[in-house]
Amino acid sequence: MNLEKREIILREIHYWRRSKLLPEQYCDFLTNLYDDEKEIKDSNPISLKNLQQGSIKIWLFGFGIISLIFLISLYFSVFPWPLQLATALCVLIVCYGYSAIYRDRNHMISLVLAGFGSVLTIGFGLWLIALHDLNADFWRPLLIAGCGLLWVILGFTLRIGLLHYCGFAFWALLYAGFSGQMRPDASVLELELLWLPLCILMVWLSWLLYHRIKGVSGVYLGVGVSLWLMPEIDALWLRPDYPEWVSLVLIFKIAAGLALLFIFRKKWITWVAS
Structure with a gap:
């Protein structure tokens, strides 16, 4: 069989395995049937084997990427602000774009690129705020909201669970800061009413999306x-000056949450496995 066709088949089998389209044992059987490590080239361009046997183009490409990273790091602060913004956007587009390209080809490279792009997103944002002496009380919450929205969209689109979760975590951080400013003296009951409806909403969305x-x-x-x-x-x-018994409530809620997870384990494990 042609090597390119065999590689395409193997990538499809890996996709079926990750997407749970076929049982694990069938995927193992098909992989063993078509996989021949002696004949199939490693599709990962940065593997040790390919670096050892690769052409001069791979090494020149790596040299160019490393040099570009150092140049941007050294001279970013002296760029005019439109060029700074354009540079940051280009780097992020490249990271997230190649993460999407490698999503089905090499899942690990896709995750690394998405993580690198996410770190650069928040890093470039904070760097620009500091370089131009912008009002941090306004721009930092806006940056957090923008990063959260970007990560939720990309995490959902690329099916990167950690990135998706981090987007919601940033929104929760923003929500906590906003509620703290609006109600700094909120009681424990008010805090429960601020957060628990969102908890119920997210669990309901988990059940709804599992079916869709x-x-x-x-x-x-x-x-x-x-x-x-x-x-x-x-x-x-x-929040300051809260009684110590709140920590006991936290321990009780952890125990209650674990009990609920144990009781409904057959349901939520199915959701997570999907």
Whole structure:
């Protein structure tokens, strides 16, 4: 069989495995049937084998990328602000674009590029705010909101659960800061009313998306579980002068949450596995 066709078949089998389109044992059988490591080239261009046997083009490409990173790092602060913005956007588009390209070819490279792009997103934003002496009280929350929106969209589109979760985590951080400014003296009951409806909403969305869209319900369940503990975390870490018994409430809610997860384990494990 032609090597290119065999590589395409193997990539499809890996995609079926990740998407749960075929049982694990069938995927193993098909992989063993078509996989011949002695004949198939490694599709990862940065593997040790390909670096050892690669042409001079691969090494020149790596040299160019490393040099470009150092040049941007050294001279970014002296660029005019339109060029700074354009440079940041180009780097992020390249990182997220290649992450989307490698999503089905090499999942690990896709995750690394998405993570690198996410770190650069928040890094470039904070750097620009500091370089131009912008009002941090306005621009930092706007940056957090923008990063959260970007990561939610990309995490949903690329099916990168951690990136998707981090987007909601940034929104929760922004929500906590906003509620802290609006109601700095909120009682424990008010904090429960601020967070628990969002917890219920996310768990409901997890159940709804499990029946409609595969691969994201586990993220929404994780967000809902995190929001279950947020009232006490908000009280203990983000607000001053709260009584110590709030920590006991946190321990009780952790125990209650684990009990609920144990009781409904057959349902939520199915959601996460999807």
